Amino acid sequence: MAKEKSHVAWFLWPFWAIWKLLLLIIQLTGRIVGAVLALALMIAGIVASLTVVGAMVGIPLIIVGFLLLIRAIF
DSSP states (O other): OOOOOOOOOTTTHHHHHHHHHHHHHHHHHHHHHHHHHHHHHHHHHHHHTTSTTTHHHHHHHHHHHHHHHHHHHO
16 A cells, blocks of 8 residues: 655645654654563563463463564564
8 A cells, every 4th residue: 555645735834744743752652661561561471480370370471571562663
């Protein structure tokens, strides 16, 4: 699918540029928060997996954290 190029009137361009900048900042912040949360889940899963009983909870935590990290990267 090709991106459609939108035409912005010259007098609205400054507002459009500020809006695009804000969207970029929000997207990057969301990715950083997602990556930090993923690492926290993975660490909690590793700590929980140190015991045999905790492995039932720890292994799924590690998997969910890993998948969230992949999503935050790509």
